[in-house]
Amino acid sequence: MKKQLIIIILISSFATGVTAQNNIITTGVPYMRIGADARAGGMGDVGVATSADAASIFWNSAKSLFASKPLHIGLNYTSWFREVGANDIYLMSTSGYKKINDQSSITGGIRYFSQGTIKVTSPSGDILSVYRPRDWDLSFGYNRKVNAKLGIGVTLRYINSNLSAGGNGSSGFYAKSTNTVAGDISLFYKGENEKGAGLNWGLNISNLGAKMSYKNTASTDKDYLPANLALGGNYNWVLNEKSKFSLAIDVNKLLVPIFPQASGNSTTDSLNMIEYRKGTVVNSWFKSFSDGGGFFNSLSYSIGAEFNYNHLFAARIGYYTEDKNRGNRKFFSAGLSVYYNKTGLHLSYLVPTANSNRNILANTIRLGLVFE
Numbered sequence: 001m002k003k004q005l006i007i008i009i010l011i012s013s014f015a016t017g018v019t020a021q022n023n024i025i026t027t028g029v030p031y032m033r034i035g036a037d038a039r040a041g042g043m044g045d046v047g048v049a050t051s052a053d054a055a056s057i058f059w060n061s062a063k064s065l066f067a068s069k070p071l072h073i074g075l076n077y078t079s080w081f082r083e084v085g086a087n088d089i090y091l092m093s094t095s096g097y098k099k100i101n102d103q104s105s106i107t108g109g110i111r112y113f114s115q116g117t118i119k120v121t122s123p124s125g126d127i128l129s130v131y132r133p134r135d136w137d138l139s140f141g142y143n144r145k146v147n148a149k150l151g152i153g154v155t156l157r158y159i160n161s162n163l164s165a166g167g168n169g170s171s172g173f174y175a176k177s178t179n180t181v182a183g184d185i186s187l188f189y190k191g192e193n194e195k196g197a198g199l200n201w202g203l204n205i206s207n208l209g210a211k212m213s214y215k216n217t218a219s220t221d222k223d224y225l226p227a228n229l230a231l232g233g234n235y236n237w238v239l240n241e242k243s244k245f246s247l248a249i250d251v252n253k254l255l256v257p258i259f260p261q262a263s264g265n266s267t268t269d270s271l272n273m274i275e276y277r278k279g280t281v282v283n284s285w286f287k288s289f290s291d292g293g294g295f296f297n298s299l300s301y302s303i304g305a306e307f308n309y310n311h312l313f314a315a316r317i318g319y320y321t322e323d324k325n326r327g328n329r330k331f332f333s334a335g336l337s338v339y340y341n342k343t344g345l346h347l348s349y350l351v352p353t354a355n356s357n358r359n360i361l362a363n364t365i366r367l368g369l370v371f372e
Contacts, residue, residue, distance in 0.1 A: 025256050028212035028223035029135050029161050031113040036093040037076045038368035042335015042348035043304025044318025046248040048232025049202040054096045054370050057107040060204045061141035062153035062188040064097035064105045071098050074370040082363040088116045107141035133163040155184035163214060182209025182225055192236050201233040221277060224284050227255035242310040250302040257284055257291035297323040312339050330354035344370040
């Protein structure tokens with residue numbers, strides 16, 4: 001059981017930004033901060049202002065209004081923590097959009113995150129139970145143009161998390177299942193010209209919803225959702241009739257405040273944590289801008305480039321970075337795509353640049369299949 005528990009701890013630590021010196025941000029369903037598709041994964045996890053695709057609902061639902069195709073559907077698979085031997089931890093998603101008419105569109109998506117298999121054993125090593133912690137969410141979005149260049153979108157999301165086997169091996173401490181609802185607000189501006197050259201930009205505020213409780217204890221002991229504010233820009237160059245190059249940048253701000261700084265007094269620290277968890281969701285969004293951790297330190301940055309040749313072949317490269325006290329995720333990524341007869345295959349690979357001695361992100365592979 002020891003190895004499996006270590007992996008689960010790594011999942012929570014990585015995805016929520018557990019850091020040294022008590023600069024900690026803990027959220028519920030941290031898997032929602034993992035890039036869900038191979039195309040964005042090959043560009044350093046940028047997606048707020050890139051061209052619309054099947055995964056738009058996970059980055060900026062409103063950009064589907066300006067898609068060149070009326071319909072796009074995609075399937076994606078991401079291996080996770082392969083470096084530590086976690087062969088059964090993965091993220092799968094299916095998503096897409098449909099343009100209703102020139103003024104409106106709908107988007108939808110499902111994500112499923114498997115956290116592997118946990119074996120609960122007795123002191124003598126006998127297997128008492130086996131369970132598979134998992135999370136999933138279902139999203140639906142509606143988008144409409146404000147004018148010829150500006151569009152807005154609203155997304156509703158149901159989230160379900162099940163991290164235990166109904167208390168097996170834990171005396172019922174962890175709830176069998178917990179769920180909540182959340183929403184996104186997105187904005188997209190198409191500044192490119194008729195040939196496809198120029199600057200597009202977007203804004204996406206995601207995962208705005210009620211807190212989640214993983215424990216069968218006090219109702220106030222709940223975790224905030226990973227609410228996030230993302231601003232992105234994407235500049236396109238048309239090289240010739242068949243070739244196009246784009247450069248995109250995203251800036252993300254997690255709308256969750258860090259834990260109170262430890263004082264060294266257990267009573268004081270306990271009271272501070274109680275007050276922290278009592279905070280309302282709306283108050284937490286605003287408090288995250290002045291939580292004592294430093295505003296610019298709380299930002300993460302993604303930059304990615306994409307070359308597309310006649311919609312037959314695409315190559316991508318990207319870089320992601322965040323502060324060492326906010327998770328310290330730093331990595332390069334690269335990706336390729338091939339298209340044939342309205343079908344595309346995406347592949348991306350991640351190369352970590354921080355903590356390079358057996359970094360838990362090493363060997364992360366994303367695969368995607370899209371249909372137009």
